[in-house]
Amino acid sequence: MMQQRPFDLLNKVLGQQILIRLKGGSVIRGKLSSFDAHMNLVLDDAEELDGGELKTKIGTVLLRGGNIIYVSPA
Amino acid sequence: MMQQRPFDLLNKVLGQQILIRLKGGSVIRGKLSSFDAHMNLVLDDAEELDGGELKTKIGTVLLRGGNIIYVSPA
Amino acid sequence: MMQQRPFDLLNKVLGQQILIRLKGGSVIRGKLSSFDAHMNLVLDDAEELDGGELKTKIGTVLLRGGNIIYVSPA
Amino acid sequence: MMQQRPFDLLNKVLGQQILIRLKGGSVIRGKLSSFDAHMNLVLDDAEELDGGELKTKIGTVLLRGGNIIYVSPA
Amino acid sequence: MMQQRPFDLLNKVLGQQILIRLKGGSVIRGKLSSFDAHMNLVLDDAEELDGGELKTKIGTVLLRGGNIIYVSPA
Amino acid sequence: MMQQRPFDLLNKVLGQQILIRLKGGSVIRGKLSSFDAHMNLVLDDAEELDGGELKTKIGTVLLRGGNIIYVSPA
Amino acid sequence: MMQQRPFDLLNKVLGQQILIRLKGGSVIRGKLSSFDAHMNLVLDDAEELDGGELKTKIGTVLLRGGNIIYVSPA
Numbered sequence: 001m002m003q004q005r006p007f008d009l010l011n012k013v014l015g016q017q018i019l020i021r022l023k024g025g026s027v028i029r030g031k032l033s034s035f036d037a038h039m040n041l042v043l044d045d046a047e048e049l050d051g052g053e054l055k056t057k058i059g060t061v062l063l064r065g066g067n068i069i070y071v072s073p074a
Numbered sequence: 075m076m077q078q079r080p081f082d083l084l085n086k087v088l089g090q091q092i093l094i095r096l097k098g099g100s101v102i103r104g105k106l107s108s109f110d111a112h113m114n115l116v117l118d119d120a121e122e123l124d125g126g127e128l129k130t131k132i133g134t135v136l137l138r139g140g141n142i143i144y145v146s147p148a
Numbered sequence: 149m150m151q152q153r154p155f156d157l158l159n160k161v162l163g164q165q166i167l168i169r170l171k172g173g174s175v176i177r178g179k180l181s182s183f184d185a186h187m188n189l190v191l192d193d194a195e196e197l198d199g200g201e202l203k204t205k206i207g208t209v210l211l212r213g214g215n216i217i218y219v220s221p222a
Numbered sequence: 223m224m225q226q227r228p229f230d231l232l233n234k235v236l237g238q239q240i241l242i243r244l245k246g247g248s249v250i251r252g253k254l255s256s257f258d259a260h261m262n263l264v265l266d267d268a269e270e271l272d273g274g275e276l277k278t279k280i281g282t283v284l285l286r287g288g289n290i291i292y293v294s295p296a
Numbered sequence: 297m298m299q300q301r302p303f304d305l306l307n308k309v310l311g312q313q314i315l316i317r318l319k320g321g322s323v324i325r326g327k328l329s330s331f332d333a334h335m336n337l338v339l340d341d342a343e344e345l346d347g348g349e350l351k352t353k354i355g356t357v358l359l360r361g362g363n364i365i366y367v368s369p370a
Numbered sequence: 371m372m373q374q375r376p377f378d379l380l381n382k383v384l385g386q387q388i389l390i391r392l393k394g395g396s397v398i399r400g401k402l403s404s405f406d407a408h409m410n411l412v413l414d415d416a417e418e419l420d421g422g423e424l425k426t427k428i429g430t431v432l433l434r435g436g437n438i439i440y441v442s443p444a
Numbered sequence: 445m446m447q448q449r450p451f452d453l454l455n456k457v458l459g460q461q462i463l464i465r466l467k468g469g470s471v472i473r474g475k476l477s478s479f480d481a482h483m484n485l486v487l488d489d490a491e492e493l494d495g496g497e498l499k500t501k502i503g504t505v506l507l508r509g510g511n512i513i514y515v516s517p518a
Binding site: 022024026028034035036040041042046058059060061062063064066067 | 078079080081082083084097113139140142143144145146147
């Protein structure tokens with residue numbers, strides 16, 4: 001089945017682990033709980049990574065879409 | 075119950091302690107008193123943290139949403 | 149009485165001393181004279197602070213909302 | 223008489239000397255000739271200051287509102 | 297046939313390999329799966345390049361349009 | 371005659387030499403050929419200046435308004 | 445014939461060689477194939493220049509308008 005719009009990817013990975021790269025270089029990994037049209041995201045069990053390794057546990061987090069560079073299924 | 079939209083998280087933590095990371099690296103912790111659709115937030119008993127430690131007591135503060143990277147229940 | 153929206157805080161401190169942190173690190177203190185929906189603010193008897201100490205007297209000043217990080221009753 | 227909105231200050235100082243601080247640190251001083259809702263300003267007899275001293279005479283100048291940090295009667 | 301609008305290029309290269317340069321200098325290469333009017337893009341089999349060489353495999357990725365400098369068929 | 375709006379200055383200097391300072395410090399000088407409501411400008415016989423001296427001849431150029439700090443009749 | 449609006453210049457140079465300076469200093473040269481109201485541009489036979497010399501051949505490229513400082517017929 002063809003994927004129609006970029007945000008369909010977010011729908012498809014709801015409840016799954018994703019990886020987010022933010023402006024400034026931070027990388028956050030967590031389970032996608034919700035998103036909106038501005039790409040604001042809520043992640044559960046989120047953690048900040050450094051060089052692929054766990055740096056800080058954050059837990060539930062609301063990320064502003066405007067700072068996101070990319071979102072990728074982890 | 076499923077969480078529908080990212081801002082539902084803000085509703086859920088009204089009156090509770092949250093942690094906010096701002097562009098430029100500042101971290102603010104305080105009790106969420108109100109928010110709007112731009113993610114402007116008012117915190118009570120806010121304080122700025124440095125490496126997880128208290129740096130400055132701010133008290134009540136209105137944070138502009140545009141500078142927020144993420145919001146997390148503390 | 150419950151506070152409904154972040155901008156209610158500005159209404160509440162009209163005529164009172166507030167502290168504003170701007171992008172780039174400047175801190176301005178003054179008496180809030182007026183504000184609008186973009187968080188543009190006019191302060192009276194404003195002064196720029198450096199490390200909590202008076203650096204420069206500015207007097208009346210119109211601050212663009214877009215550069216504001218936070219506003220706090222002083 | 224109470225001041226209602228931040229832009230009322232600009233109306234009040236039309237034709238008078240004002241001081242403008244821009245993003246990046248430049249300070250411009252000149253006589254306010256006109257402004258619009260984006261805080262675009264035209265100054266007459268404008269000059270750039272450095273540490274409060276005259277650095278360059280600019281003459282008439284149209285400043286884009288988006289780069290303005292604050293406007294203050296000089 | 298004449299090309300009418302810049303976004304026609306994205307339509308034309310759907311399913312093909314493209315190269316994206318992001319603000320900050322990152323270069324991402326992958327197969328264009330979908331895009332929207334904000335130039336948000338989903339790539340499959342994406343990888344980050346460094347000096348034209350493979351640096352990291354990313355897989356499927358949703359890139360925010362706002363960080364894109366250019367898109368080019370690879 | 372009173373000047374009503376900042377953009378009236380652009381109308382007044384159509385066909386005349388103007389000086390533009392851009393974000394990042396570049397200074398461009400040229401003859402204003404056209405402008406729009408976003409302050410996008412077309413200059414003829416444009417040249418980039420460095421310390422008031424000619425650095426590069428550009429010729430006709432379309433400058434995006436969003437990068438302009440100020441425009442001044444040269 | 446008078447030129448009415450800045451974008452008329454883009455219409456006039458469709459199919460011709462143009463030079464684009466981007467935020468961050470990159471200079472791209474190529475043949476203008478299409479543009480839209482956001483100044484998004486598609487260039488054919490594009491190449492990146494360094495000090496006026498060819499640095500990298502890019503080929504066809506879609507440039508986001510938001511990163512453009514200026515466009516000039518080459």
